[in-house]
Amino acid sequence: MITDSSGYLYHAWLASASLPPVQAKQLLDEYRTPENVFHGFRTGHKPEGITPAGIRALEISSSDQNLAKLDSLLMQYHIRAFTALDPEYPDALLQMQEPPAVLFYQGNLQCMKRRLLAMVGSRAASYDGQKAAGRIARELSRKGIGIVSGMAGGIDSASHSGCIEGRSPTIAVTGCGLDIVYPAGNEKLRDSILKNNGLLLSEYAPGEKPIGWHFPFRNRIITGLAHALIVVEAKIRSGTMTSVQHALNQGKDVFVYPGDPASPYSEGNHQLLREGAIYFTTGEDILEDLGWLDNPEIIGQNSVCSGRMPPLSPEETVIFEILKPGRMSFEQIADRSGLSPAILMSTLTMLQIKGTVEALPGKQFQLKV
C-alpha cells in the first residue's frame, strides 16, 4: 500500500527518475499533476515521447521500497515541492532552456518575489575573495536585494552569510537532495539561511547524492532566478565559468569583481573583463548599472562606513601610512617603520582593536575597508 503522508510523494517519485527536464515537463503537460502521471503510468498507459531508458527509470523509482523511502525523507526533513505548472513557480525559470519540472524547497517561498542577484565564485577562494563577497552581499542585502548562490564553500558561503548579515533573505540552490547537507559541515549555514527567512531550492529528489555533474547543471537555476550574475572570484577552468555561460544564454548581465591581477585566484575574472563583462567594485556600482538606485526599500543603516577614524598615536599613524598602498607582511612593516618588533606588535594590536587594521593569514596586515 502506498502512503503519501506529506502530499509530495509523487513529486519526489517523478524527480527521482531523473528524466531529462524536457521529458518530465512533457509528462506534466499531458497529465497536469505528478499524481496523475504516476497512476497513468501504473495502469500501463505508455506516455509518448519518453525514451525506453526513461520508462525503465520510472519503473525503478516506482518500487515500493523507493516510495517508502521518499515518503519518510519528505516527512523527516519537511521538504515541500511544486511543479512548473503551479502558480508559485517563478516565471523567470520558465523562460530559460530546460526549466526544472519539479522543484523541492525548504523555507520561505516569498523571497523569490524580491529583486534577486546571483553571486558565484570558487570554492577554494582566497581570503580576500571571501571578504569581498561578504562585503558586496552585505551591501546589496542592506538595499533589500536577495542573493542567490549555491551553498558551496568559499565564495558561495561568504555571499550567503553576507546577505544574512545585511538582513535580506538569501536563496541557496543545491546540487543534491535537500535532506543532504553538502559540503558536510555546512549545517550551520543551512540553519542560518532558514532561520533568517531564506529559501533552499533543489530540483533533485530527497536522497539524491551530490554527484559531480549536478552542480554545473543546477547553476542554470541560480542564474535563472536572478536578474544578473556577479562573479567574485573565478579560475579560468571552473564551475563559475559554466554559470557565466548560463547567464549569457539566458540574456543576463554579468558583473565581474576585478580582484588582484597578480593573484591566480582571479585569473578568470580578468579574462571575463577583457571579454566585455561589466566591471564593478561596490554594490552601488551594480545598482547604478541596473537602474535600481532609487530602490525605496532600504533595510538597516550603513553603520560601518561612517568615515570617522578613531584618534591614532604617533606609532599608529606611522603604520597607518605604511599600510596605505596595500597589504604588507610583518617583516616589511618592521623594515619600513624602523620600530622594534616589540613595539610594532603592540601597535598592531592597538590598530586591530580600533578596527583600523586587520590581520591576514601569512603574517600579513592591511587596512580595513
Next chain:
Amino acid sequence: MDEIMARTLSFGVSGVNGYPVHVEVFGISGIPGMEIIGLPDASVRESRDRVNAAIINSGKQMQPRRITINLAPADMKKEGPSFDLPIAVGVLIATGEILPDPELNIDTIALFGELSLDGLVQPIAGALPMVISAKENGIRDVILPEKNAKEVACIEGMNIMPVSHLRQVIGYFEGRKAIQKQQQISYESLKNEISAGATDMALIKGQKGARRALEVAAAGGHNMIMIGVPGSGKTMLARCLPGILPPMSFEEALETTRIHSISGKLPPNSGLMVVRPFCAPHHNASVASLIGGGQEAKPGEVSLAHNGVLFLDELPEFSRSAMEALRQPLEDGIVSVSRVRKQALYQSSFMLVAAMNPCPCGYYGSTRRVCRCTPQETRRYLDRISGPLLDRIDLQIEVDSVPVQEINATAPAESSAIVAARVNAARLIQLERYRGTGKHCNAQLNNAEVKRYCTPDAEAVRLLDAAVETMHLSMRAYQRILKVARTIADLEHSQMISSVHIAEAIQYRELDQKYWR
C-alpha cells in the same frame, strides 16, 4: 686450598638510579667452566667469553676450575656489559692469579667497564648514575673506563681512576703500579669551555617578529607553536633556542646527563652536558619512543629533552596517541613508564616547540604560491592537533617567509649571546619572585597564580577586554595572554604589566584568531 672465594664491588642501573652490586666469585676444582647467576641478561652471560680472552691477553692464566659467579642482590635483573671488569678481577683473585695488595680494601673499590677480547676497557652506558650512587653509598674509589672519566669528573670528593686496559687494573690490585687519578673539573670551567652546539641567532636574517617571539618564549619558558609555509625557517629558528636559554645549573646538568648516560646517548669522552638538549623526533615516532618504554622501560625523547627543548616538526603528522601522551609530561614534568618486567620514573620537564604548515599543501596564506587545498582539507589538517595539547602552548606565531632580496640586504642580526643575556636577566627576576613556591618561570603558573602574579594595570585590563571582544579570543587565551605579558614585562624589568605588554602578548595568539576559530 682447593676452594677460594673473592668478592668485588660494582654498580648496576635501574631507571636513572644506580645501585651497588656485589660480584661474588667462587672457584672449586672440578670440570672447568664458568657460570653466572643473579638474573643476568644475555650480554652479562656472554661476559665469561670476553673475560676469558681478556685475562689471557693480559698476561695471566685462566686456571682450569669450576667457577660460579653471583651478582648480588640476586633478585634484580642485571643488564649490560659493565660487569666484565669486576668479574675479571674477581676471577683472577679467586683463582689465585692475583695476590691482592693487603693494603687494599677490595670490597670498597667500585669497578665497572666492558672488556674487549684483547683486554681493552671499553666505555659503558650509565657511568654517571653509578658514580653518584657510589658516592651516596660512601664509596670513594672508582675504577672505570677512560672514556667515561670526563662524564663523572664534576662529582666532588671522589677518587676516580680511569683505565684503558685490564693490565693496569691487575697492576693496581697487585700493588705494583698506581693508576693516575682523574682531575676534578669544576662545572663552571666546563660551562666556559663550550657553549657552541646551538645555531647562533646572528645567522637568521630578517624574521624580526619570530626572533622576538623566540626571545619571549625563552624568557618565560613558554611552550610555542610556529606555523608557516615550507622553507620559512621554522626549524632553524627552533634550533636557536638552546643557545638563548639560560645555562643549566649543576643540578640540572646532572639530571639531564644521567638520563643521556643510561640511554647510552653520550658520546665517548664527553663531560657533563652543559648545553641544553635539543631533541627533534621524526613525526612517525611511536608513543614508546617519545614517552619511554620497551622491555627495559628505557627513557623516551621527552626525558632526553629534560631541561631542554623538545621540537616537534610537522606536528599534525604525529599520531593522535603520541600527541595525547605528551600531556602528562607537559603537565607534571615527569613520566612514569610501566612495563611488565620493570617500571621507572623519568624526569621530563622540557620546553615544547612545535612547527607546522598552515594547510596540507603548505601554501595557505602565501602570497607567492597558490594553495591547492580545499577548505575542508585545511580544516581537517588543523583539527588533527589535539585540543588539550594546544591548550598547553602559550605562544602561537606565524612565521613570515622572508623574500630572498631581504635576506641579502639586511645587516648582521643580533647574536645569541646578546639575546641570552636579556633572557637570563628576565629569568633571574622570575626566580626571585617565585622563591619558595617551587616554580621558577612564568610558564609554570596555574590559573590561581596567574591571578596573583599577573595583574595588569587598569588601562591594560580595558585593552584586554576590548581585544577579547573584537578579536573573538577565548577565556583560555585570556589566561595565556596574561602569562606571556608577565614575561614581556619581566624582559623590560617592569613591575607592572601595562597595556603595551598586553598588546604585544595578544599578537602571540595569532592562530586563535585566524586558524582555530
